[in-house]
Structures are given as structure tokens and as C-alpha cells.
Amino acid sequence: MPDHYRQTRFLLGVTDPRKAPPDSGIEIALAGRSNAGKSSALNVITGQRALARISKAPGRTREINFFAIADDRRLIDLPGYGYAKVSQNIQRRWQQGLTRYLEQRRSLRGLVLLMDCRHPLRESDRQILRWAHAAQLPVHVVLTKSDKLARGPGRATLMQVDKQLTGLHPQASVQLFSALKRDGLDELHAVLDDWFGFDPGN
Ligand code: GDP
Numbered sequence: 001m002p003d004h005y006r007q008t009r010f011l012l013g014v015t016d017p018r019k020a021p022p023d024s025g026i027e028i029a030l031a032g033r034s035n036a037g038k039s040s041a042l043n044v045i046t047g048q049r050a051l052a053r054i055s056k057a058p059g060r061t062r063e064i065n066f067f068a069i070a071d072d073r074r075l076i077d078l079p080g081y082g083y084a085k086v087s088q089n090i091q092r093r094w095q096q097g098l099t100r101y102l103e104q105r106r107s108l109r110g111l112v113l114l115m116d117c118r119h120p121l122r123e124s125d126r127q128i129l130r131w132a133h134a135a136q137l138p139v140h141v142v143l144t145k146s147d148k149l150a151r152g153p154g155r156a157t158l159m160q161v162d163k164q165l166t167g168l169h170p171q172a173s174v175q176l177f178s179a180l181k182r183d184g185l186d187e188l189h190a191v192l193d194d195w196f197g198f199d200p201g202n
Pocket residue numbers: 032033034035036037038039040041080144145146147148177178179180181
């Protein structure tokens with residue numbers, strides 16, 4: 001694993017995007033429905049169990065959490081959305097916060113959108129893809145928990161999602177990923193390296 005991801009540390013969590021750290025350098029945001037496997041992915045991407053625990057801590061799940069990687073590069077963990085127990089009002093506020101963040105954050109270089117490979121492209125995922133496309137924000141879709149599907153159905157899902165993305169965010173890329181087996185980790189690091197401007201394989 002590239003060293004810089006291992007050096008990731010928690011910077012801060014905010015509920016109000018206006019209290020985010022200075023808008024400089026490069027940021028990559030992670031988003032997904034609750035239970036999509038975002039914390040597990042963050043854990044595996046950085047090789048640090050403690051980071052994902054921070055995002056999961058009570059009171060932090062509705063926050064935007066900022067993690068510093070290196071040289072003014074940050075990973076942003078956006079609050080999970082689409083959770084049934086959360087009221088419509090909170091959902092709406094979350095969407096407003098996200099929209100403001102997407103539209104105003106100059107350092108935001110790309111969005112990693114995580115979806116359970118068994119339930120991809122729910123309506124809330126589609127909404128985010130349409131916003132991101134309108135905002136000209138690059139998106140990389142990560143189909144999580146790929147260990148839950150056999151190779152054939154996994155590939156079929158990948159192709160179906162890829163096809164459907166054409167109508168939502170034509171430039172978006174997509175991959176299979178398993179935090180459990182670490183499958184697809186190199187591919188995911190390569191996308192992050194590219195967006196962060198890190199030399200490949202460093
Ligand atoms: P979050 O709510 O998006 O942060 O999701 P979590 O990372 O907490 O994962 C939600 C559930 O899915 C947990 O029970 C995880 O153990 C499980 N999970 C996450 N990633 C994987 C994976 O790659 N494979 C399998 N089989 N389960 C996973």
C-alpha cells in the first residue's frame with residue numbers, strides 16, 4: 001500500500017460545512033448510503049482501523065469528517081444517507097449541506113460513491129450522481145462487499161452499473177471492491193493517487 005495513506009490522521013468533524021478546514025489543496029469525498037460499507041472501505045484504504053471508528057462514534061455519524069493525508073490532501077467522509085430511521089427533515093438538511101459542499105468547495109477533486117453491490121443505484125445514489133454530473137465533479141463508483149457475489153454475477157453487476165451510469169454521469173468510473181478480502185484495493189488506490197496527484201505506486 002502506498003505510504004501516504006498509512007499516515008492518514010483525523011483532522012476534524014463538522015456538522016456545518018461552513019466550518020470546514022481552509023479550502024486549499026486537494027480533497028476527495030467518500031459518500032454512500034448508511035451501511036454501504038464506507039467505514040470499512042476507509043479502514044482498508046488507510047490501513048488504520050481507528051479512523052473508521054472515529055467516523056462511527058456516536059455524535060459523529062452526522063458530521064462531515066476530514067482526514068489529513070499529506071501535503072494539503074484530505075479525504076472527506078460525508079455522513080451516510082438514506083437511513084430509514086432518519087427523518088425526512090434531516091435527510092433534506094443533509095442534502096442541502098451536501099449540495100452546498102459539492103458546489104462551493106474548490107479543493108474538491110472527486111467523489112467516491114460507495115454502494116452495496118447487491119443493491120446498487122438506489123434513488124438517493126442516482127440523485128448524487130446527477131448532482132455531481134451537473135457540478136462537473138468526477139465520480140468513482142465503488143461496488144462494495146463484492147465477496148457476497150460469485151465472480152459471474154459480480155461481473156454482470158459491474159457491467160449493468162457501468163451501462164446505467166451513462167444516463168446519470170457518463171464520465172463516472174466503476175469498480176468492484178471487498179473490504180473483507182481487500183479485492184479491488186489497488187484499483188481504488190490508483191484512482192485516489194490520480195486525483196490527489198500522487199506518483200503511481202509511491
Ligand atoms: P457504513 O455504514 O457505510 O460505514 O458501513 P460499514 O463499513 O459499517 O459496513 C456495514 C456492514 O457491512 C457491516 O456489518 C460490515 O461488516 C459489512 N461490510 C462492510 N464491508 C464489507 C465487505 O467487504 N464484505 C462483507 N461481506 N461485509 C462488509
